[in-house]
Amino acid sequence: MDLQIALLLAQDGVTNGAIYALLALALVLVFAVTRVIFIPQGEFVAFGALTLASLQAGKLPGTLWLVFGMGVAITAIEVALALNERHLRRIPLIVLFNCGLPLLLAGFLFAVSPATLPLPVQVCLALILVVPLGPMIHRLAYQPIAEASVLVLLIVSVAVHVTLVGLGLFFFGAEGSRTPAFTDNSFEIGDALLQGQTLLVVVCSIVLIIALYFFFERTIYGKALRATAMNRTGARLMGISATLAGRLSFTLAALIGAFSGILISPITTIYYDSGFLIGLKGFVGAIVGGLASYPVAAAGAILVGLLESYSSFWASAFKEVIVFTLIIPVLLWRSLTTRRIEEED
Amino acid sequence: MKIQAVLAGWCALTAIAGASAVYAEVNIGVSLSATGPAASLGIPEKNTFALLPTIIDGQKVNYIVLDDASDTTTAVKNTKKLIAENKVDVIVGSTITPNSLAMIDIAAEAETPMISMAAGARIIEPMDVKRAWVFKTPQNDAQMATAIVEHMTNNNVNTVAYIGFADAYGEGWWNEFSKIAEVRKIKVIANERFNRADTSVTGQILKILSAKPDAVLIGGSGTPAALPQKSLKEKGYKGTIYQTHGVANADFLRVCGKDCEGTLLPAGPVLVAAQLPDSNPIKKVALEYVSKYEAAHGKGSVSTFGAHAWDAGKLLSNAISQVLKKGLQPGTAEFRKALRAALEGTQNLIGAHGVFNLSAQDHLGFDQRARVMVKIEGGDWKLVK
Structure with missing residues (x-):
């Protein structure tokens, strides 16, 4: 291995690591706020990339029907609740918000041909289609059992994951897709050729991480999320709704996931079930941070990316073994150094 | 109590009646990988079974298609279910080699012939008592x-x-x-x-x-x-x-x-069927499959994997019509035994992937005609002459 190969491998590792870092942050965020170990995080990656790909192929993405179907389910639940509580005036708003908006979106997609739109508009459309899945999944699957134990929430996560993968196969088919690159520029650095898209992934990830930092530090919603993460009961006493915090964290997780998918789909082929493995590697990163620390989780995810890249050079057959074995010494080290805090209430 | 007994009796009666009605028809059990990692192979196979003939020599043929999710355990479970509950006369499956290997024991034990759509040579080699019941259609x-x-x-x-x-x-x-x-x-x-x-x-x-x-x-x-x-x-x-x-x-x-x-x-030659010389006997059969599949699923949708299922259907209809001529009743052990023998005796049967000439030692029976070299040119498959 000479220096050039080492540099190329490092570049590859950092690119993948940047995506894992984004997912690790989303996982930490969701876990801190809602105690949900969000296994379906990776599915947003696949759904984001494949929705964009089917928009570009001129097909109506199946995600649209999923958003619509979940909107109808939520409407049914909310209307039943409103009737029960005799809040009849809320009903039109509920119907309009949960059924009307998806219908409007469907009408828009039918009216224009998405394949002819410029790329940034397509990206926005894909995000508009995928991101609502986050809060909707929260409303349907997690909000009714918000007080359940971590184990129950984990089991629900597995169920949501399996359901979404099945729907992904149904919507997008078994074969993968790629989307065209955002930029075809490439740069020479020494002997190595640096692809513009690779650089874009890293830059976008850093920008997104900085934006998240400011969201948590400077905005009232970000502070509310942090407060909920620190102490759920205390935050509720201060008037912060746990439901709102949960919904917000799921929206952010979906946004981060879908955006990561759109970022990497020009570099690699994405399949309906690719999300799981990508999410799992983000999870290893999040574990390094103890599912609590954002900077350590991000650093851990970059480490996973680098480890993966170098091990695929030295021993490609054992790559996954090496990456996932990393979790054992990390867990050992964490359980020996951290004081165990019981927070099961 | 009395009503329950009557109900139970009625249920048993209809079950017997239903079963005997089913016995008169040929049942083909299929286990394939329409979901999971092998889905891109299993889906065209599944689509192909919808195109196969439902009547052979005036006898109704049922296809019972189950999905094994590319999972070995599910494939075994499906096979057991098809044999025990659906009383199938033959099993087709699975899409991938590990699943097919796991199904051999169950099919052989129940003395039910099995046709695999997976590539691995180990499915039919080395030939032994169990593998005598096992056939396959894809090239090794x-x-x-x-x-x-x-x-x-x-x-x-x-x-x-x-x-x-x-x-x-x-x-x-x-x-x-x-x-x-x-x-x-x-x-x-x-x-x-x-x-x-x-x-x-x-x-x-x-x-x-x-x-x-x-x-x-x-x-x-x-x-x-x-x-x-x-x-x-x-x-x-x-x-x-x-x-x-x-x-x-x-x-x-x-x-x-x-x-x-x-x-x-x-x-397999089916990939470039239209480019084959007219003298090649496979051309006609392959084109028939391509046109039937594309009529149902759109132009350019055909793949070589579905053609393995088509060939399994070809082998079966040929063998089933031979066995029916002997007057054997579907659903019986004699029928399955005769079906196995008829499959093994297949000669000069032209499929979409090649010409089948089976023997007691070779349960695939393909020769050099079953493969061509193909080059990708201008975004399409071109036959290398």
Whole structure:
């Protein structure tokens, strides 16, 4: 291995690591706020990339029907609740918000041909289609059992994951897709050729991480999320709704996931079930941070990316073994150094 | 109590009546991988069963299609269910080699013939008491690997690097290819693995490039096999790239795009059916399948994997009509035994993938006509003459 190969491998590792870092942050965020170990995080990656790909192929993405179907389910639940509580005036708003908006979106997609739109508009459309899945999944699957134990929430996560993968196969088919690159520029650095898209992934990830930092530090919603993460009961006493915090964290997780998918789909082929493995590697990163620390989780995810890249050079057959074995010494080290805090209430 | 007893009796009666009605028809049990990692192979197979004849020699034929989710345990469970509950006369399946291997024991124990749609030669070799009940329709990996090695020796390729799936498919190809290449004096100088869902193969590709091979063979199936090829081109590799017949579907061309120009692969003749010379007997059968499939699922939707299911249907309708002529009743052990013998005795049956000439020792029965070399040119498959 000479220096050039080492540099190329490092570049590859950092690119993948940047995506894992984004997912690790989303996982930490969701876990801190809602105690949900969000296994379906990776599915947003696949759904984001494949929705964009089917928009570009001129097909109506199946995600649209999923958003619509979940909107109808939520409407049914909310209307039943409103009737029960005799809040009849809320009903039109509920119907309009949960059924009307998806219908409007469907009408828009039918009216224009998405394949002819410029790329940034397509990206926005894909995000508009995928991101609502986050809060909707929260409303349907997690909000009714918000007080359940971590184990129950984990089991629900597995169920949501399996359901979404099945729907992904149904919507997008078994074969993968790629989307065209955002930029075809490439740069020479020494002997190595640096692809513009690779650089874009890293830059976008850093920008997104900085934006998240400011969201948590400077905005009232970000502070509310942090407060909920620190102490759920205390935050509720201060008037912060746990439901709102949960919904917000799921929206952010979906946004981060879908955006990561759109970022990497020009570099690699994405399949309906690719999300799981990508999410799992983000999870290893999040574990390094103890599912609590954002900077350590991000650093851990970059480490996973680098480890993966170098091990695929030295021993490609054992790559996954090496990456996932990393979790054992990390867990050992964490359980020996951290004081165990019981927070099961 | 009385009502319950009457109900139970009534249920039992209808069950018997229902069962005897079913017995008069031929039941074909199918277990394939329509979901999970092998879905891109299993879905066209599943679509093909809807196109197979439902009446053979005036006898109604039922196809009971189950999905095994590319999972070995489910494949075994499906087989048991088909035999015990549906009383099938023959089993078709599964899509992939590990599942098919696991199904052999159950089919043989129930003395039910089984036709696999998976490539692995181990499904029918070495021939023994159990495998006497087992047949298969896809070409053996060895047959396809020989075609690649032949093409390599004819084109002065001396050193080859291999990169394949880290699963049974990639391992199987590595075993066959490295064996045949050694005999033909081709040096294999790198052996790498990658996963179906990998987002990057940069490490493996850099290692292959540093070995400077004349050609690279990619042992993968479907669109995932495009990733190493795209990485090789991106890093400026100029040599020849070979793929396996696992990539022979339209999605591969769509995902790989211009990076696949000039790629060579062995495939069943159905892939380039229209380009076959008119003298080739396979052309007519293959074109019939292609037109039937595309009429149902749209132009360009056909893949070679579905054709394996079509060939299984061909074998079956030929054998079933022979057995029916003997006046045997479907659903009986005698029927299954005769069906097995009829399958084994198949001679000169033309399928979409080749000509079947089965024997007691060879339960596939393909010859050289069952494979052609294909080149990707202008985003389409071109027959290499």
